Amino acid sequence: MSVILRTGMLFFSLLVLCAHADTPLLWNQKAVAANCPPTTDQMWVDYAGGHACMRYFSAGVLQNAPIVVVVFSGDRETFITRAPQNIPANTATAQRRQAQKLALKTKLPVVIVARPGTYGSSGNHYRRRQPEEFNALNAALDSLRARYHIQQFILTGHSGGATAASALLTLGRRDIRCAILTSGAWDLLNRAETLRQARGEKSNENKDVTGLAAPYDPLYHLDGIMPDSQRLIVVIGNLLDSNTPFELQVKFARALREKGHRVMLVESPAYPPEYHNLQGNPGIRYVNRCANH
Numbered sequence: 001m002s003v004i005l006r007t008g009m010l011f012f013s014l015l016v017l018c019a020h021a022d023t024p025l026l027w028n029q030k031a032v033a034a035n036c037p038p039t040t041d042q043m044w045v046d047y048a049g050g051h052a053c054m055r056y057f058s059a060g061v062l063q064n065a066p067i068v069v070v071v072f073s074g075d076r077e078t079f080i081t082r083a084p085q086n087i088p089a090n091t092a093t094a095q096r097r098q099a100q101k102l103a104l105k106t107k108l109p110v111v112i113v114a115r116p117g118t119y120g121s122s123g124n125h126y127r128r129r130q131p132e133e134f135n136a137l138n139a140a141l142d143s144l145r146a147r148y149h150i151q152q153f154i155l156t157g158h159s160g161g162a163t164a165a166s167a168l169l170t171l172g173r174r175d176i177r178c179a180i181l182t183s184g185a186w187d188l189l190n191r192a193e194t195l196r197q198a199r200g201e202k203s204n205e206n207k208d209v210t211g212l213a214a215p216y217d218p219l220y221h222l223d224g225i226m227p228d229s230q231r232l233i234v235v236i237g238n239l240l241d242s243n244t245p246f247e248l249q250v251k252f253a254r255a256l257r258e259k260g261h262r263v264m265l266v267e268s269p270a271y272p273p274e275y276h277n278l279q280g281n282p283g284i285r286y287v288n289r290c291a292n293h
Contacts, residue, residue: 022091024084025055025120032122041092042120043147045139052136054143055120057095059102060109062148067177067291070141071102071112073119074159074183080117080125095119106287108154113140115164128160129188129208129215134167141168145175152177154290156283159183159244159276166252167216169233170224178290180283182236182268183276185244186219186252194245219252222259233263234286238270238278 036044036053045052062068079087089095095112103110116123116133123136144150154177157165162184169179185191192209196202208215235253237246246267253265264286269279 022093024087025090025092025095025114026084027080027087027119028117028124028126029122036122041096043140043143045136045143047132047135047139049135050132052116052139053122054116054136054140055092055114056111056140056144057092057099057114057119058109058111059096059099062109062111062144062150064149065109066151067108067154068144068148068150068152069102069106069108069110069154069156069287070144070165071099071110072115072137072155072157072161072164073112074157074161075125075128076115076118077125077128090119092120102284105281105284106291108287108291111144113137113144115161126210127212128210129163129185129217130212131216134164134171134216137164138168138171138173141173141175151175154178154180154287156180156287157182157184158278158283160185163188163218166218166233167221170218170221172224172226174226174228176228176231178232178234178286180234180236180286180290182278182283183238183241183244183270184235184249184252186217187248188215188217188219191245191248195243198242219255222255225256225259225261227260229262231262232290233261234266234283234290235263236266236268236278236282236286238268238275240275241270242274243276 031052099110099112114121116136117125152175155165162181165179188208207213237249239246253263256263268282271277
């Protein structure tokens with residue numbers, strides 16, 4: 001094969017990869033194994049009671065990494081009804097760019113793992129905080145660790161992503177170096193009632209804000225967290241948070257301490273009017289502190 005032909009084929013392959021990377025990612029799609037060949041940002045996972053096609057977007061060298069930062073985004077329910085091309089940062093390229101920015105700040109490999117139903121991962125985002133969401137994410141971490149021989153993870157998440165990260169703690173993982181949880185949602189039924197009351201809505205004390213009963217609430221599964229004197233869990237929030245009430249974040253942190261875990265509870269400035277999104281991405285500072293501990 002001539003050099004010109006090989007060069008042309010390589011250029012064509014790069015064009016195909018770039019076009020694929022810029023294709024809008026699908027949301028709330030069913031898990032179909034035939035549509036989920038293993039790639040550098042996609043994996044098929046099986047877990048108790050189900051299976052999923054999980055998307056992830058990375059920056060830095062994952063292979064044999066001692067520590068990898070894993071990022072879970074917050075809830076994205078308002079995006080579900082939009083056309084994929086109208087969802088912000090809804091391409092593999094855009095997601096990898098976000099991972100690259102975080103990798104530069106943390107000086108560690110970073111993986112953004114898309115929660116079920118979002119950014120190309122199969123599943124139903126309307127069913128978030130049900131056991132299948134967290135089981136799929138847990139299986140995704142198992143797959144990443146096996147694929148790249150990763151030793152430990154630093155889990156980070158905001159809002160619903162913080163809830164997801166804390167849920168993985170309760171599933172008995174032994175490979176979590178730290179968990180950095182910002183504006184997390186816990187005591188989910190209590191939170192839902194608080195929000196309904198604030199909005200003047202009808203009481204429904206048995207259902208989460210999703211409208212589903214029996215959410216998997218990490219607050220009530222703390223016995224599943226493996227003892228580890230070296231692991232640090234950081235809970236960061238704002239006193240005025242009207243989305244995930246700070247008193248419930250405090251309740252979660254205190255419950256962790258009562259179980260003997262190392263916990264930091266941090267108050268941080270946030271943007272009005274909800275005071276839910278924190279200013280200056282404070283979680284990054286604690287990722288760096290954790291990695292250097």
